Amino acid sequence: MNEIWDWAYTWEILPILARASLVTIQATILGFILAATLGLVFAILRMSQSPWISLPVAGFVEFIRSTPLLIQIFFIFFVFPEFGIVLSALTAGILALGLHYGTYCSEVYRAGLANIPRGQWEASTALNLSGYHTFKDVIIPQAIPPVVPALGNYLVALFKETPLLSAIAVLELMQTAKILGSETFRYTEPITLVGIFFLVFSLVTAALLRQVEGWLKRRGGG
């Protein structure tokens, strides 16, 4: 029982961890959809002419970016119920992930928006396009494709932070590994397997992102 690596145990827990990885993936996907959407909203609001809108949003983004995700998870899970908003642990976790990475995505979008030549805004004004159509039809379609790789990096970063949801007992990979470890007093296999899962997923995603980047470059160049 005290060997360095127990293969029988490994095969026993692998299916359990595989099932838990579905929760991790679910949190990643939903969290990132939220982050990508919120990020765009923050970025656009920060461009507002009115300082009454742009400054509070800038402050909020700065605040979220400067404080730990773990505390934000606790805040949403423990503090929101005080105001009558009771969320399941998974929902609270996804919300926190989405909000936290939404502020990172907003910086990415801001860079993309800043790279749109002024002439595009001026042409839109000259054609009398409304603010909504200027954004939707002219600016956004040009601003998003170049920042897709940067957004992808944050998808990977968000994915790597999903183990934090274990702190509010969401049964994702890390929490499952911890429970398995505490039941059998063998932490080596579950935690190492979780580590390998993250490493493989990250490396594969990074390779995919490089492909997308290359494809976008070719498309932009042609």
Place this chain on the structure above:
Amino acid sequence: MPLRSLVVSVILAFTAGLVVASFAGFREFLPGLLQGALVTIQITVGGSVLAVIAAFIAAIGKMYGPWPVRWLAVGYIEVFRGTSALVQLFWLFFVLPHFGILLEPLTVAILALGLNVGAYGAEVVRGAIQSVAKGQWEAATALNMGRLTALRRIIIPQAFVRMIPPWGNLFIELLKATALVSLITISDLAFKAQQINQTTFRTVEIFTIVLVFYLAIASLITVAMRALEERAAAGISRGRS
């Protein structure tokens, strides 16, 4: 950007005022939170020092080392960037003892976070070194400097200024990651927050104060790094004139 620090300080003052105004039992648990904050700062500083050292070694090893060193550096960077900080923390905390290595939780915390951020820092260092003009290397070679001397005396001093802003971001990432150590029973700020919350149930106030604490430390890092950047930039331009 002065705007950024302005916004931060306004929010800070506003929230602090709100908390103090609305909350009478403030004094009861402030000492506990301050103790936690000290631990958080300790881990942040220790982790940052380790991160910088690890980053330089890994970056230079990856760029100029003989192949075993290069592979080791690449392995370190990819593994620590590819897995989650919490996984690394748990691995060092739960798995190392299995191999007979028993470390203090605080040491584990500094080790895990420092190595994690160091892996990201290695890429920062590498990028900054590569951004120094090729002519500088050629001039150093023409003066018959060795590779390490050229790096130390010519290249890194120039790359240094460029590294400061990304390092500032990494230190803030490290600060934020310190909250994870509460999950391996270290009584940092995040741990104290949960502990006090379980006895007083003043959930709103506690977590708000804790967020403001983190924000304050992060602002401190930002201000310090900006000052450092200005001094370093002034040094370079003085050298140029």
Place this chain on the structure above:
Amino acid sequence: MRETNGSAGEAMPMVRFDHVTKAYGSLTVLNALNLDVAHGEKVAIIGPSGSGKTTVLRMLMTLERINDGVIYVEGEPLTHMERGGKLVPANQRHLRRLRGKIGMVFQHFNLFPHMNALKNCVEAPVTVLKMPRREAEERATELLEMVGLGDKLGHYPSQLSGGQQQRVAIARALAMRPKIMLFDEVTSALDPELVGEVLNVIRKLGAEHDLTMLMVTHQMGFAKEFADRVCFFYAGKIAEEGPPEEIFANPKNERTQQFLSAVLEAT
């Protein structure tokens, strides 16, 4: 400040600059400019760089705020509106209504790179004028044929030459049925051999459409042949204006003489 008189609308010029001032910080670009442009008139604006000539068009297109004075379009204040007998800064609705009368062609085309030629000309009519898409496409096709690009509807800006892009830009502006067209150095970014095709399109527009036109240009030959009136700008003011024959053949202002002799020498 001048009173706006609705009943005199008939007599009002198409465009009126009334003591318009524009400054960037301490740099005054336009200094109490007065300029009237009559319905259907074609005005060429010439002058050295930095004289404020492009700013005139950009203010009329509301791309730049003005610091002082009032611009009128068909007798209505452009960047102001009347409220309780006073002129106050215009709201978005007022701006967009008046902007609808004006079209602009830019030096660097500013085509939307992610839309093909047809889509560039269809976008605004559909979203702003609420034109049915099919009708907008028909009209855009006609306009693109008019500028000689009937065979390039599906081409993206990156697949077109500079001259072709600029002709798409002209069609795009026309698709909004403006009464006033602004041309801001529209041939300056073009290779010399492509200038002619763009000028030909503008000539055709002048002949076939009832448009008021203001153009900032360095093409003195074209200004001379095409414009009803030439305004020479110097240091934020109109130093001299008149029919092109007069300005080019017999300039009275010393600055105009210097400028013209320098420009003509260079070409």
